[in-house]
Amino acid sequence: xxxxxxxLFSLLLSALPLVSAQECTLQFDGRTPDDFAAADFDxxxxxxxxxxxxxxxxxxxxxxxxxxxxxxxFDDGTAPFEVTISDDSIxxxxxxxxxxxxxxxxxxxxxxxxRPSTTGVKTLHFSLMKDAARPLNLSHEYQLVFLESNxxxxxxxxxxxxxxxxxxxxxxxTLQLFxxxxxxxxxxxxxxxxxxxxxxxxxxxxNALLLLHxxxxxxxxxxxxxxxxxxxxxxxxxxxxxxxxxxGDITKDGFQEAGxxxxxxxxxxxxxxxxxxxxxxxx
Ligand SMILES: *[C@@H]1O[C@H](CO)[C@@H](O)[C@H](O)[C@H]1NC(C)=O
Numbered sequence: 001x002x003x004x005x006x007x008l009f010s011l012l013l014s015a016l017p018l019v020s021a022q023e024c025t026l027q028f029d030g031r032t033p034d035d036f037a038a039a040d041f042d043x044x045x046x047x048x049x050x051x052x053x054x055x056x057x058x059x060x061x062x063x064x065x066x067x068x069x070x071x072x073x074f075d076d077g078t079a080p081f082e083v084t085i086s087d088d089s090i091x092x093x094x095x096x097x098x099x100x101x102x103x104x105x106x107x108x109x110x111x112x113x114x115r116p117s118t119t120g121v122k123t124l125h126f127s128l129m130k131d132a133a134r135p136l137n138l139s140h141e142y143q144l145v146f147l148e149s150n151x152x153x154x155x156x157x158x159x160x161x162x163x164x165x166x167x168x169x170x171x172x173x174t175l176q177l178f179x180x181x182x183x184x185x186x187x188x189x190x191x192x193x194x195x196x197x198x199x200x201x202x203x204x205x206x207n208a209l210l211l212l213h214x215x216x217x218x219x220x221x222x223x224x225x226x227x228x229x230x231x232x233x234x235x236x237x238x239x240x241x242x243x244x245x246x247x248g249d250i251t252k253d254g255f256q257e258a259g260x261x262x263x264x265x266x267x268x269x270x271x272x273x274x275x276x277x278x279x280x281x282x283x
Pocket of ligand 1: 139
């Protein structure tokens with residue numbers, strides 16, 4: 001049973017002294033060294049799994065770009081990378097689907113699996129930026145960061161942009177953080193300003209949720225919000241493009257335009273243990 005919102009809020013505020021330096025225990029770290037080449041994503045490394053969700057015949061090295069976009073507030077000696085999608089970014093693979101039209105998607109999987117990252121009290125950090133050379137088509141819905149439950153039945157938390165399929169999106173050029181999609185609550189939204197990193201810290205106490213988002217350094221944006229984050233699963237960072245005009249099952253119907261070259265730049269991906277109250281606001 002979820003505690004009331006106000007109880008959570010006071011609990012969190014009294015229990016969590018925010019720290020400005022990065023002194024918290026890391027749970028996982030998705031920051032790649034600044035001398036990492038795109039091809040290094042294809043080799044076994046301790047950061048991202050080289051075989052994860054992308055189109056048949058593609059390798060991660062082919063869809064990762066290394067833009068000259070500067071650093072996120074949580075990169076130092078590490079560098080952002082871009083995840084791109086093209087007409088070949090088709091997943092599920094043909095053999096895994098009955099028919100129809102899968103979403104266009106590419107997202108590296110963090111190799112560290114994952115149970116401990118979905119228990120206790122953790123803060124998920126990530127930064128993301130638009131690439132002016134590879135704009136998204138905001139007529140579509142995109143999922144950029146999400147926690148997908150072990151049984152694939154839900155996303156417990158998901159950052160979207162664009163026109164939410166079946167939704168009512170006033171301004172699609174907005175970063176929209178939703179809680180568990182079974183409830184469909186919009187927890188936070190902010191204009192997806194071009195040319196800057198948007199730095200997020202999402203406190204997941206696996207009953208509640210507190211969002212930190214600011215350009216520099218992080219600032220608290222919401223109280224704790226009750227949200228169902230049960231079901232464990234895996235964190236994804238990348239680009240999942242849904243079709244337009246889908247009646248419901250996006251793997252079976254809808255429209256995907258051809259000739260796409262789209263991407264999102266990611267930096268500063270890591271998760272820290274906040275059970276002792278530690279949340280990093282900047283490096
Ligand atoms: C955006 O997507 C819609 C739906 O797929 C498509 O009809 C339109 O041509 C696209 N616009 C651009 C600028 O690519």
